[in-house]
Amino acid sequence: MKKVYMDNGATTRTHPEVLQAMEPFFLENYGNPSSVHGFGQEALKGTEKARDEVKKLINAADPQEIIFTGGGTEADNLAITGYAMANRERGRHLITSVVEHHAVLHTCEYLEKEMGFSVTYLPVDKYGMVSAADFREAIREDTILATIMSGNNEIGTLQPIKELARVAREQGVTFHTDAVQSVGSMPVDVQDWGVDMLSLSGHKFHGPKGVGALYVRRGIKLHPHIHGGAQEKKRRGGTHNTPGIIGLGKACELARKNLPEKEKEVSALRDKLIKGIQDNIDEVVFNGHPEQRLPGNVNFCFRYIEGESLLLSLDLEGIAGSSGSACTSGSLDPSHVLLATGLSHEVAHGSLRLTLSIFNEEEEIDYVIEKLPGIVEKLRQMSPLYQKS
């Protein structure tokens, strides 16, 4: 059976060159980068080269602004909890948005429930976008940190990060962005954006799983989230995941060299898929912003059907998609992001996210456009909602 992987928002295939770069660090240069001997120093050379690659991809000023973590979620936890706890004498108010990833939302909720912080959750418009005016209005005397994602993992909407960061800076509020979906698939420049902290994750752009990084602008004070050894200048305890870090560095290098060409290619495939769905299937709701959008993200709701049934039917044709975030799978609730854009529960339940990467090809788009209308029609025929309409 043909296999078409369109769930790159959940995770991507590791690039063969990334794996190749990692391999010597499993079997030969397996030392601990914190060790003084030759094995350790070889490993250290590797991790510091990788740090420099991360720095270059996001245009940080200094490699020491990069803290390696065990993934994007840990980076979000470190940014938010680490900053909040280190700066809570200055105030206990945080600002975020209702469409953040759970790595951000649940961290904010924990600080609210357990640590005496208060949190403002900014609303979004029908595209899932936060407004800078709302943000400015939400800032209080005791606001210390704002955290707004750059590209939404479900509906692909890009937030006006540069504008939001400028407001934050004017008001003396530290600004973090969860850029897990953006880094590696579109240009990201922390200095141009003016953000103070930024989270990224290797496996979202053909690096390995289990490794990410937090950019922290020099001068920003934060507590470690994982307490332990003196690694990462005492900002993150735990033996360095050398092969993972090397892989992340390689993924950054590949992304830097191949953007913007790859971004253009992936965006073109995305637009073809969007048009193909709109032209061939009735009663669909296009989710997210039409232009301010992640290069690989396609998200629709198909009225009268359930996203889960759609996924299973697609899977039988070898097509891998998702109904939203993989991180909430197993839950019967509709996506908090779709509800926030104003969709009803009923419509939100029929969502399908197809997310593309540099490994997708045009014939795969054609294949999905060929298969999807029949699947949707068949499911609708079985739907009591559709019969009634």
Place this chain on the structure above:
Amino acid sequence: MKKVYMDNGATTRTHPEVLQAMEPFFLENYGNPSSVHGFGQEALKGTEKARDEVKKLINAADPQEIIFTGGGTEADNLAITGYAMANRERGRHLITSVVEHHAVLHTCEYLEKEMGFSVTYLPVDKYGMVSAADFREAIREDTILATIMSGNNEIGTLQPIKELARVAREQGVTFHTDAVQSVGSMPVDVQDWGVDMLSLSGHKFHGPKGVGALYVRRGIKLHPHIHGGAQEKKRRGGTHNTPGIIGLGKACELARKNLPEKEKEVSALRDKLIKGIQDNIDEVVFNGHPEQRLPGNVNFCFRYIEGESLLLSLDLEGIAGSSGSACTSGSLDPSHVLLATGLSHEVAHGSLRLTLSIFNEEEEIDYVIEKLPGIVEKLRQMSPLYQKS
């Protein structure tokens, strides 16, 4: 130049079979185990098989008692902070020991300094061992958790975990053990030991870096430490590091099948190395317990010299050792573990840890015994302390 790696307490070489098991999960079965499609389900099969292997190695009752983490340090943080925060209504007193790894000590200190807990740090005897009587005496009405490591990472001393866990259970105190150095190199049985939580780390026994696990006995309530998606039954957010988890599972399988044969071999090499050093070098202090000891751990202090100089000289001969924990490297303070056993600063500074694994061979032991006396002698000749003596 000959290369002899004897820093397996810091990290180990990944077993080639482990890497081989991981590889398909980078390039083929690269799906997110939380996804419903075929790519996801293949990945999920792999992670659940790995979970079962971890369960078997430590004899947990149920695979669901295993939570995958980004390493041993994160597992310690999850156990201690996660338990403390979830149970703080019942009391805010913790008990640990002065010889714990920093992953435990710094976590306890954070809870003490920032979260209103009080912590008792149990002393140790000259072997680095905690006494059950001291432990019993330290338990208060408001004690909710004790965390005592099973095998010391620096001096190799094994704590009387079974006895300590029994005291804890009798007094209604939850008991966690950091078994990062023990799991995979000696038999570990959570049910026989009677512990409620146990941390382990893949890279300490030929698994990959960046992955570990926390055993949590059914019924133990804890908050997640990394907030995010619903992974690991909402106990640890973040996309599963599938290849890492597969590698950890494979390392557990290999350890289970090869223990106790390998334990016996490594212990014999250790004893030969200890004897070789004692027979050939004067004025040495043997650190740790002579019998209750990790199979691969050798630790001596060489009077009148600095551990760092010794390491560098050994490195020139291709021998990789350490002066203590890799996690504290860069610090000029002598080991907190050696000081706790009663050594003076001066003596503690001259420490050398040589840690063996299943990959070490007898001729490597011979090589070290051949080279080390001359190196020590040369350094002593340059030492003002030695001249005076």
